[in-house]
Amino acid sequence: GEDVEQSLFLSVREGDSSVINCTYTDSSSTYLYWYKQEPGAGLQLLTYIFSNMDMKQDQRLTVLLNKKDKHLSLRIADTQTGDSAIYFCAVGNSGGYQKVTFGTGTKLQVIP
Amino acid sequence: DAGVIQSPRHEVTEMGQEVTLRCKPISGHNSLFWYRQTMMRGLELLIYFNNNVPIDDSGMPEDRFSAKMPNASFSTLKIQPSEPRDSAVYFCASRRGTGNQPQHFGDGTRLSIL
Secondary structure: OOOOEEEEEEEEEOOOOOOEEEEEOOOOOEEEEEEEEEOOOOEEEEEEEEEOEEEEOOOOOOEEEOOOEEEEEEEEEOOOOOHOOOEEEEEEOOOOOOOOOOOOEEEEEEEO | OOOOOOEEEEEEEOOOOEEEEEEEEOOOOOOEEEEEEEOOOOEEEEEEEEEEEEEOOOOOOOOEEEEEEEEEEEEEEEOOOHHHHHEEEEEEEEOOOOOOOOOOOOOEEEEOOO
């Protein structure tokens, strides 16, 4: 089955850019998502990209997809303390089930 | 629009008791998911319903766990009897269609079994 890997922890200074990385194993993955989880809350969808795209930008967020290396990244420009949270990468396929596999999550700590 | 609504938000009970978690998906969404989140195991998919029918329950840990979706606007996850190792945050998520639409999560139920 699909395996989705993320580093567990990232620390950045306020105002810097954050880059959260994700790798996956199934080359047939079609839909790739980024979610944010704040303490005591559920997962909030941030953005998503289809496998026929290389990049998607949405305000301070930039998603890059390297299909050859099966690598997805989320860049947050001008990181703010409110961006401190756990970020999950999730990968789905277009098969009959459309199962989505979530990564382990990366905890982003923003230092003022 | 109202998001996915879960109840209760918190539940503390003694081992051996029956626990029922509830979920109301977003109106118009026809896929529903139950997840469990723990520090040790991360986010685990327990069961997935499509059009109220269970499609994949391979993640349900054991027979003590059961889930139902009697109609398009309500689902339950039941644990009977509960054990301390069931302590976790349980999330419900819903999705429109079966394709590329993203899942939308509720705020979860934090379950503590003493």
